[in-house]
Amino acid sequence: MSPKASGSPAVELDVGGRTVRVSNPDRVYFSERGETKLDLVRYYESVGDGIVRALRERPCMLHRFPDGVDGAKVHQKRLPRGAPDWVETVQIFFPRWSRTADELCVTELADVVWAVQMSTVEFHPWNTRRADTERPDEWRIDLDPMPDCDFATVRRVAHVVHEVLDELGVVGYPKTSGGSGLHVYVRIEPRWGFADVRRAALAFAHEVERRVPDLVTTTWWRKDRDPRKLFVDYNQNARDHTIASAYSVRGTPRGVVSTPIRWDEVDDVEPRDLTIATVPARFAELGELHAAIDDVAHSIEPLLEWADRDGVEVPDADEPSA
Structure with a gap:
């Protein structure tokens, strides 16, 4: 998944056979250590199996930070404009406002990377799937x-x-x-x-x-x-x-991750140490701890x-x- 120069500040990534263009890859998103938008993409690629399992087929609200996590946060129910035709959605009705919204419905890692391209940091899925959005699983x-x-x-x-x-x-x-x-x-x-x-x-x-x-x-x-x-x-x-999914990064300057753990880790885990800088190696060593969910x-x-x-x-x- 090596980036290919595109003649502009953007890079193009091959994500599972999909081409995803990432603009402003050097924009700093996490101020504590200076990690960039491209670093965030690389993080989500490194935990791909986990984040896709956590989001698969679920309506998903996005928390977007166009200027990095020290800037304003946008709570996005509707799919952002400009989505490729392969990005899938599910329509949700909101009785309180008598409106519908087509929300992101992740089916592959490229969907996640495209959402990051659209400045998404946090993924907040429903506890239902699109086959029946009114019955939680x-x-x-x-x-x-x-x-x-x-x-x-x-x-x-x-x-x-x-x-x-x-x-x-x-x-x-x-x-x-x-x-x-x-x-x-x-x-x-x-x-x-x-x-x-x-x-x-x-x-x-x-x-x-x-x-x-x-x-x-x-x-x-x-x-x-x-x-x-x-x-x-x-x-x-x-x-x-909704709450942040497993493997979702949180919008903090440190880039802390909502990270699956084993029950025998409860007494020792230090949540603030689980970040986009440390979780990839942990994932490579331990695998997807929610794989059997x-x-x-x-x-x-x-x-x-x-x-x-x-x-x-x-x-x-x-x-x-x-």
């Missing part, structure tokens, strides 16, 4: 520490999450968030709508809170949460709520039974928690 457990909650607490709660998943016979795939928390993804059967998946996620969060009430909160309103606790954010399973899809019926037992009522997803 991914349950997302977001361990979101409040301002005075340290990462040691995140580690402890992650172990409790793992314990509960094991008791359910469910396989969870952890990753760093690229920020201050951790995420755990679970493949589920695409039999339920967003409301049921979110209710199941809240029932699970309540069980984690029950086991470590001194560490965890499920309180909906941010102003009412203990700032020393960790919020298990079940709302990430609501319709049109699609092998088994789990039922959420046990969680819905918990929700019925406990009388779980889920707040309105359109009502902000802060």
Whole structure:
């Protein structure tokens, strides 16, 4: 995939047989170490199998930074103009605005590289696929520490999450968030709508809170949460709520990556050390840690039974928690 000079500041890359033109390849995107737009492309190429697996067939919102991550961020639902005819989309309806949008639907690595050419740094996919965008096949457990909650607490709660998943016979795939928390993804059967998946996620969060009430909160309103606790954010399973995918770079000057980890790494991982400079070598050594995520899809019926037992009522997803 060596670049070929094009007689301009741009370079042309061969990505899986597709030619992708990258303009302004030397533009600095990450100010801490001076990594460029082309460095970002090279990062995504290095984790190609992983990023494509994380995004494949999913509606995807793009977080674009036309002037690098120290500049303005653009939240892009619609596919940017000028896409090649091989870039695929899926149409999504947004009831709140009574509008539709054709969102990027990644099927190959060239789609990712083209999105980077359009100044995308972060990829935020839905937890559904285009075959049925209203029935999630991914349950997302977001361990979101409040301002005075340290990462040691995140580690402890992650172990409790793992314990509960094991008791359910469910396989969870952890990753760093690229920020201050951790995420755990679970493949589920695409039999339920967003409301049921979110209710199941809240029932699970309540069980984690029950086991470590001194560490965890499920309180909906941010102003009412203990700032020393960790919020298990079940709302990430609501319709049109997205979080950065596995292998997505985050828009920080350091170029931190939301990185898959093993469960036995939870006690030692330092999320800020997982960057576009370090993750490629890690990926080459360990491979794609989420490679088996699609092998088994789990039922959420046990969680819905918990929700019925406990009388779980889920707040309105359109009502902000802060």
